[in-house]
Amino acid sequence: MASQNINLFQAKTTVQPIFSFIERSVKIVALSLLSVVVSGSLMVALSFYVFGQQKDTMEAEKQQFLSRIKEYVAKESLLVMMRNRLVAVDKIVATQVAYAPYIDTTMKIIQSFSLTSFSLDPKNAVSISVSVTTMDEAMGVLKTLMDMEQRKEITTPILQSFVMDKETIKIGLSYFVVL
Amino acid sequence: MELKIRRLFRLHKMLVLYSVLIMISILFFFVGLLPAVRKSIAMVQELRVTKEEISRIQKKANLLSSLDQSELQKNAETLLWAVPSERSVPTLLSTIEGLAAKHDIFISEMMIEGISSLASNSGRLAVKPEGNIITETLSLQGDLVQLRNFLFESTRVRRLMRIKDLTLSSLPKTNRIMAQLVIEMFYLPLPVSIGKPSDPLEPFSQRELETLGKIASFPIVYASGGAPVFTNSAPVQGNVPTEPSVLDPFAPPKRVITPVPSLTPRPTPLATATPIQSGPTPTVRAGTPTPRPSSSPTPSPAP
Numbered sequence: 512m513a514s515q516n517i518n519l520f521q522a523k524t525t526v527q528p529i530f531s532f533i534e535r536s537v538k539i540v541a542l543s544l545l546s547v548v549v550s551g552s553l554m555v556a557l558s559f560y561v562f563g564q565q566k567d568t569m570e571a572e573k574q575q576f577l578s579r580i581k582e583y584v585a586k587e588s589l590l591v592m593m594r595n596r597l598v599a600v601d602k603i604v605a606t607q608v609a610y611a612p613y614i615d616t617t618m619k620i621i622q623s624f625s626l627t628s629f630s631l632d633p634k635n636a637v638s639i640s641v642s643v644t645t646m647d648e649a650m651g652v653l654k655t656l657m658d659m660e661q662r663k664e665i666t667t668p669i670l671q672s673f674v675m676d677k678e679t680i681k682i683g684l685s686y687f688v689v690l
Numbered sequence: 691m692e693l694k695i696r697r698l699f700r701l702h703k704m705l706v707l708y709s710v711l712i713m714i715s716i717l718f719f720f721v722g723l724l725p726a727v728r729k730s731i732a733m734v735q736e737l738r739v740t741k742e743e744i745s746r747i748q749k750k751a752n753l754l755s756s757l758d759q760s761e762l763q764k765n766a767e768t769l770l771w772a773v774p775s776e777r778s779v780p781t782l783l784s785t786i787e788g789l790a791a792k793h794d795i796f797i798s799e800m801m802i803e804g805i806s807s808l809a810s811n812s813g814r815l816a817v818k819p820e821g822n823i824i825t826e827t828l829s830l831q832g833d834l835v836q837l838r839n840f841l842f843e844s845t846r847v848r849r850l851m852r853i854k855d856l857t858l859s860s861l862p863k864t865n866r867i868m869a870q871l872v873i874e875m876f877y878l879p880l881p882v883s884i885g886k887p888s889d890p891l892e893p894f895s896q897r898e899l900e901t902l903g904k905i906a907s908f909p910i911v912y913a914s915g916g917a918p919v920f921t922n923s924a925p926v927q928g929n930v931p932t933e934p935s936v937l938d939p940f941a942p943p944k945r946v947i948t949p950v951p952s953l954t955p956r957p958t959p960l961a962t963a964t965p966i967q968s969g970p971t972p973t974v975r976a977g978t979p980t981p982r983p984s985s986s987p988t989p990s991p992a993p
Contacts, residue, residue: 534705541708544715548723555726562733569740576747580887583754589762590754590891591884596769597898599878600905602820603773603850610856611842618834626834626867629858642860 613637616665616688620655624648627681638671638685649673649680656684663689743888750891765902771848772905773821775880781912782824782875785849788911793836793843798868799829821878825854830869831861837869844873848908851875 580587613631617639627640643649659665665686672683699706774781779802790797803825830837837858844851855872894902 530702530705534702534708537705537708537712541711541715544712544719548715548718551719551723551727555723555730558730559726559733562730562737565737566733566740569737569744573740573744573747576744576751577887579751580747580754583751583757584884586754586757586759586762587891588881588884589759589766590757591881593762593766593769593902594894594898595881596773596878597894597901598819599773599821599876600769600850601897601901603852603876604901604904606820607845607850607852609842609845610853611838614834614838614841618838625860625865626858627860629856631856 612690613688616659616686619659619664620652620684622652622655624652636667636685636687638683640672641682641684642679643682644679646680649682652682652684656686660686665689746890747888750887753891753893765906768848768902768906771910772850772908773876773878774849775878777822777824777877779824781849782826784912785847785851786826786828786873789840789843789847790830792911793832793840795830795832795836795840797828798831799827801827803827821876824875824877826873826875828869828871828873830871831866832869833865834858834867837867840869843911846908848905848910849875850905 608631610631613635614629617626617629617637621639621641625642627642628638629640630638632638641652643652653670656665656668660668665688668684668686670682671685672681674681674683771781782802783800786800787797789795804823830840832840841853841856844853852874853871854874855870857870858867859870860866861868
């Protein structure tokens with residue numbers, strides 16, 4: 512007669528194959544992650560140590576240079592003040608108007624005659640008034656003006672006014688000086 | 691039910707253990723490792739910045755140590771003459787008078803605007819890049835060549851000025867001409883701070899050196915009796931007074947040689963015998979023509 516197993520508890524537990532596969536995969540993932548975290552932590556710790564050392568060294572070096580700079584504070588303040596002023600000086604020099612060339616040109620035009628008035632407008636147009644006594648002199652002034660225009664010393668010469676009374680002739684002229 | 695769970699735990703003990711390990715690893719990765727990596731990267735950047743800063747500071751320290759303080763001081767004095775730190779009305783008047791005297795020009799009227807007080811103004815900041823402006827209106831009399839030379843030289847004196855407006859008109863029954871000028875003169879308060887020690891500092895550029903050389907080549911002009919107490923090796927034009935002139939309102943009662951200030955030199959005005967009063971209308975008028983010394987009028991060069 513064949514023996515019959517009547518034990519209701521199973522002596523060996525059986526795991527389904529799918530669970531076995533999942534368990535293996537999870538194990539690989541877990542160990543990989545753990546190694547990443549551990550090695551990453553080690554690297555970060557190492558970098559903290561190295562960079563911290565470098566930072567300390569650099570800070571010491573920086574303080575050394577800063578203390579050197581503090582010794583030269585007088586020089587630095589002079590340098591800053593000068594640079595500040597040089598900007599202003601540059602600006603002033605750039606905006607200075609040289610009137611001498613305008614007067615030189617005017618002196619050429621009026622020759623030895625009497626200058627009654629002179630003005631320079633914001634667009635650098637010169638307006639002058641010359642006083643002469645004869646028509647020949649007046650023609651001489653106008654001829655000089657035209658000659659200077661031909662020589663490109665002036666541009667846009669305009670006869671603004673021509674007033675003749677018993678004694679004098681007043682000529683009003685305007686022009687631009689070619690600088 | 692409880693029995694089933696226990697059975698499941700017992701069956702998949704390792705699976706549960708690894709899952710917990712994964713959870714802890716992920717948690718540690720996001721909470722601990724990732725911020726630490728970020729901090730590490732920030733440290734690298736910080737180190738790079740510090741390195742650049744050290745290089746800058748080293749350059750600055752080397753530059754400052756290579757500069758000659760006496761040379762710097764001399765150049766600073768030059769610039770302070772050109773653009774003083776305060777209004778310095780006496781040097782302003784003295785320069786104009788000196789120029790006029792040099793070219794034998796007669797000052798018939800002088801008016802200065804923008805003087806509310808003669809007190810120190812060094813604490814006030816400049817509002818324009820060229821500094822603060824004092825406007826002076828002048829009426830001059832002379833012949834055309836003299837006036838031309840005055841105008842030419844006015845842009846070549848060390849107290850910098852800018853002629854804003856010019857009108858010439860002839861005086862009746864003479865060959866003299868009256869010039870009406872509006873002149874702007876400048877002053878720039880000293881900087882309030884020099885910045886942080888770690889701020890970069892560049893040496894003077896070629897352009898700046900050229901400007902400095904140009905300003906240094908300009909002469910200091912002052913009127914007779916108005917010799918500035920501040921002296922340096924600059925070329926000085928004008929008659930150096932041997933006796934104080936009583937006609938000059940800015941002549942000192944007694945000439946005193948004051949040593950050059952050590953750190954912040956400025957064209958210190960002479961003590962005024964007759965102080966200009968500041969009133970509600972900030973103008974100073976010099977209506978009476980100033981007599982000119984007839985001893986050595988500079989011959990006017992041909993234009």
